[in-house]
Amino acid sequence: MNLKNFIIGGIVGGIVDFLLGWVFYGMLFTDIYPQNENTKLEFIFLGCMTFGFFISLIFTKWAGITNLVTGLKAGALIGLFYGLSMNFFMYSSQVVDYKLLGLDTIVNLVMGAGVGAAVAFVLGKMK
Secondary structure, eight states, X not given: OOHHHHHHHHHHHHHHHHHHHIIIIIIIOTXXXXXXXXXXXXXXXXXXXXXXXXXXXXXXXXXXXXXXXXXXXXHHHHHHHHHHHHHHHHHHHSOOOHHXXXXXXXXXXXXXXXXXXXXXXXXXXXX
């Protein structure tokens, strides 16, 4: 694994995840995660960076993904499974509208696709 590629891919992926989250959760679907006085933007950013580095690790160390379309497909699958997993955990302990489960899973799929495409594109350009 090339450490430089991993780091740059992770940073780009994290920033794309943060920006897509702002669009989907901050502007389009504000009912999924309503903001309140306890919302901590710095932890949201750290979570996005963690996801970006996770995708970058998978692509650089194990999958060798450096193509935008392949990254989009792999990111969509990772986003789908991540979204399902997190929503099942949240529904196990919170009272939530079931319509939001499907919507949030689709949002995670789209965001994962965007992050995957961005990371793969950057890795391909650095190849």
